[in-house]
Amino acid sequence: MTSKPATNVDGNDIVAEIAPAPQDIVVLKQKPSGFFGTNMASYLTLLGCDSVIVTGTTTSGCVRATVLDAFSLNYRIALAEEGCFDRSQASHAINLCDMNAKYADVVKTSEVLAYFDSLPNGMFDLPKGSPAPAPKPRLAANM
Secondary structure, three states: OOOOOOOOOOOOOOOHHHOOOOOOEEEOOOOOOOOOOOOHHHHHHHOOOOEEEEEEEOHHHHHHHHHHHHHHOOOEEEEEEEEEEOOOHHHHHHHHHHHHHHOOEEEOHHHHHHHHHHOOOOOOOOOOOOOOOOOOOOEEEOO
């Protein structure tokens, strides 16, 4: 028996497989960049971040806008190659190549996952006095 795809699903909803945990920070955005008009930079400052790892769709739209804004804000950027998607392979490849040349380090997703696994526990606890202290919060912005 094959499963039938869900209908009447809001494309902006976060799917259960990657649903945020209670300690995770979710940034809702209205424009292509995860930074524009959001509080993402404030959260990154609170957490002492100087770099970001970007994934999402579309490579030529939301991902690129987020990478450009992160670059403009002086973050170091890693872009997970297989963690991005575009409507066409050509657009995806051209934008990855261009961002790698100018704004970000495009890396294999397996390298990103290995890097996450190498991080010590508690490295990303929220500062004392902040609500909901937690191990390793993920910053999710629906790109």
